[in-house]
Amino acid sequence: MSRALRTTVLISGSGSNLQALIDACGAGKIPAQIIHVISNVAAAPGLQRARQAGIGTSVLEHGGFADRADFDRALALLIAAGEPQLVVLAGFMRIIGPAVLEPFRGRIINLHPSLLPLYPGTGTYQRALDAGDRQHGASIHFVTGELDGGPVISQVVVPVLAGDDAASLAARLGPQEHRLVVATVELFATRRVESRDGDVLVDGERLARPLRLQADDRLVA
Numbered sequence: 706m707s708r709a710l711r712t713t714v715l716i717s718g719s720g721s722n723l724q725a726l727i728d729a730c731g732a733g734k735i736p737a738q739i740i741h742v743i744s745n746v747a748a749a750p751g752l753q754r755a756r757q758a759g760i761g762t763s764v765l766e767h768g769g770f771a772d773r774a775d776f777d778r779a780l781a782l783l784i785a786a787g788e789p790q791l792v793v794l795a796g797f798m799r800i801i802g803p804a805v806l807e808p809f810r811g812r813i814i815n816l817h818p819s820l821l822p823l824y825p826g827t828g829t830y831q832r833a834l835d836a837g838d839r840q841h842g843a844s845i846h847f848v849t850g851e852l853d854g855g856p857v858i859s860q861v862v863v864p865v866l867a868g869d870d871a872a873s874l875a876a877r878l879g880p881q882e883h884r885l886v887v888a889t890v891e892l893f894a895t896r897r898v899e900s901r902d903g904d905v906l907v908d909g910e911r912l913a914r915p916l917r918l919q920a921d922d923r924l925v926a
């Protein structure tokens with residue numbers, strides 16, 4: 706078996722997607738090891754999830770820095786200390802800049818609650834409802850300097866039901882996000898995916914469109 710993929714996870718909140726990864730790694734479902742969890746919010750519940758699993762944690766509150774660039778430099782050093790092979794932004798509510806992107810380019814992915822390129826930024830559930838969309842979903846993409854604009858690796862789709870509001874739509878999507886993040890990290894852990902010249906390659910082949918998560922947890926083109 707190949708060596709477990711050293712993975713650092715960045716969070717700002719509850720850490721439910723982090724928990725999905727912790728559970729999958731612990732059960733041997735994916736050959737990855739979460740080595741470090743970093744949050745910009747000291748009270749983030751996800752930090753306790755990590756500690757209960759015996760994972761090292763760090764808090765780097767952005768309010769303690771003079772500007773975004775100073776925060777990014779400190780964050781880059783904190784991430785680098787663990788020598789991760791993959792960095793997962795799982796509900797990390799900060800835009801990161803070049804100081805973080807450059808040393809980890811092609812190794813940082815973000816989970817976003819929309820079917821990108823639709824609805825970058827915040828408020829995605831309400832925006833989908835306001836547009837009358839019949840489906841919504843989540844995407845995982847490589848992080849670049851463009852907000853939620855990096856190459857999309859994978860997506861999962863959920864229906865928008867009559868009577869949905871933003872809260873009910875978010876609640877329906879949540880468990881599917883958990884499945885998506887586990888399946889996508891598995892691609893990295895098995896060395897099947899990479900970013901090259903703005904494209905996503907899986908098994909050496911360029912993706913024409915993002916992979917879609919199936920009911921059996923497979924990602925297919």
